Amino acid sequence: MSHHTLTEIRSQPAAWQQALERVRARAGQLTSLANRDYEQVIFTGCGSTYYLSLAAAALFQELTGRPARAVPGGELLLNSDTVVGRIGNPPNKTLLVAISRSGTTTETVRAVEQFKAQGRGPVIGITNYDTTLAGLADEAVIIPAGQEESVAQTRSFASMYVAATAFAAQIAGREDLLEGMEGLSVVGERLIGQYEAFARELGENLNFDRFYFLGSGARYGLACEVNLKMKEMTLTHSEPFHFLEFRHGPMSMVNERAVVVGMVSDKNSAHERKVLAEMRALGGTILSLAETDADVVFASGIPEPVRGVLYLPVLQLMAFYRALAKGLNPDRPANLTAVVKLDL
Numbered sequence: 487m488s489h490h491t492l493t494e495i496r497s498q499p500a501a502w503q504q505a506l507e508r509v510r511a512r513a514g515q516l517t518s519l520a521n522r523d524y525e526q527v528i529f530t531g532c533g534s535t536y537y538l539s540l541a542a543a544a545l546f547q548e549l550t551g552r553p554a555r556a557v558p559g560g561e562l563l564l565n566s567d568t569v570v571g572r573i574g575n576p577p578n579k580t581l582l583v584a585i586s587r588s589g590t591t592t593e594t595v596r597a598v599e600q601f602k603a604q605g606r607g608p609v610i611g612i613t614n615y616d617t618t619l620a621g622l623a624d625e626a627v628i629i630p631a632g633q634e635e636s637v638a639q640t641r642s643f644a645s646m647y648v649a650a651t652a653f654a655a656q657i658a659g660r661e662d663l664l665e666g667m668e669g670l671s672v673v674g675e676r677l678i679g680q681y682e683a684f685a686r687e688l689g690e691n692l693n694f695d696r697f698y699f700l701g702s703g704a705r706y707g708l709a710c711e712v713n714l715k716m717k718e719m720t721l722t723h724s725e726p727f728h729f730l731e732f733r734h735g736p737m738s739m740v741n742e743r744a745v746v747v748g749m750v751s752d753k754n755s756a757h758e759r760k761v762l763a764e765m766r767a768l769g770g771t772i773l774s775l776a777e778t779d780a781d782v783v784f785a786s787g788i789p790e791p792v793r794g795v796l797y798l799p800v801l802q803l804m805a806f807y808r809a810l811a812k813g814l815n816p817d818r819p820a821n822l823t824a825v826v827k828l829d830l
């Protein structure tokens with residue numbers, strides 16, 4: 487039996503490339519909208535796209551030096567004063583970047599409508615479909631090549647993360663980073679070919695019963711997302727942490743049934759590898775991903791801030807094969823629908 491999820495994971499590099507092209511095609515409009523005197527930039531979404539917002543906000547702040555933060559769509563809707571602050575006088579002091587695969591998730595759409603009605607500022611949408619969000623946004627980046635049949639996001643998430651990455655590089659005026667991103671899809675193809683068998687072997691090992699995903703900086707949001715893949719697709723106990731947080735309690739869960747996945751950076755490699763070595767000594771199985779010297783080696787030559795998407799495919803594949811090994815259908819996770827629509 488063939489699965490949409492596997493096709494979508496394997497074909498994602500082409501969607502990454504389209505995402506980059508779509509941002510570059512709208513570079514002028516995005517720059518003139520984003521390069522104004524905002525007090526803050528808010529990224530929002532729900533579920534996977536909230537985790538994407540966490541990664542994107544961290545990266546945007548790192549590259550542009552401007553305050554940026556992620557909030558879940560439901561919180562922006564129900565607690566806007568808490569998460570964005572009181573409506574300013576004069577208003578229009580916040581830039582909202584709303585992210586949604588479908589563009590129709592009720593919380594995200596309603597939050598955007600309310601944000602606009604309150605005059606808080608302009609909205610940029612990042613989505614895979616030309617639907618409600620694209621219509622509401624002042625500027626929209628639409629990436630059709632990321633569209634999916636599956637409920638759990640894989641190709642779509644990665645494509646929108648590439649768009650958010652390119653957006654941050656564009657607003658930071660970093661043409662060097664945008665040029666570096668042109669190499670992503672080729673490296674992505676190579677990683678999928680090179681490591682699918684490895685991901686399958688780990689995924690099919692049902693002796694493991696708990697997975698921890700460690701990522702710091704912009705990688706924390708990506709760790710949250712791959713942790714969600716493990717939950718949704720495989721119904722396995724799974725949690726994300728910042729690297730150094732893992733010592734502060736969670737490591738008590740590490741034993742020979744635990745897999746600790748390390749999304750290792752260049753910048754803090756020594757600190758992060760030390761955590762992984764300690765978890766190995768406690769009996770855990772370690773899976774490290776990094777540019778060099780790891781179980782999954784990118785060898786991309788692409789600058790660190792814009793290569794984050796490379797952490798995703800091998801971990802998505804691991805979740806896919808674990809779902810099959812557990813007799814689950816990865817395309818249709820338990821209790822979930824592709825879009826959450828609410829009667830609010």
Ligand code: F1P
Pocket residue numbers: 531532533534535585586587588589590591594637638639823824825826
């Ligand atoms: C987001 C969402 C997630 C959910 C699942 C499917 O929708 O519904 O909330 O966790 O992964 O996607 P969207 O607003 O990005 O379309």
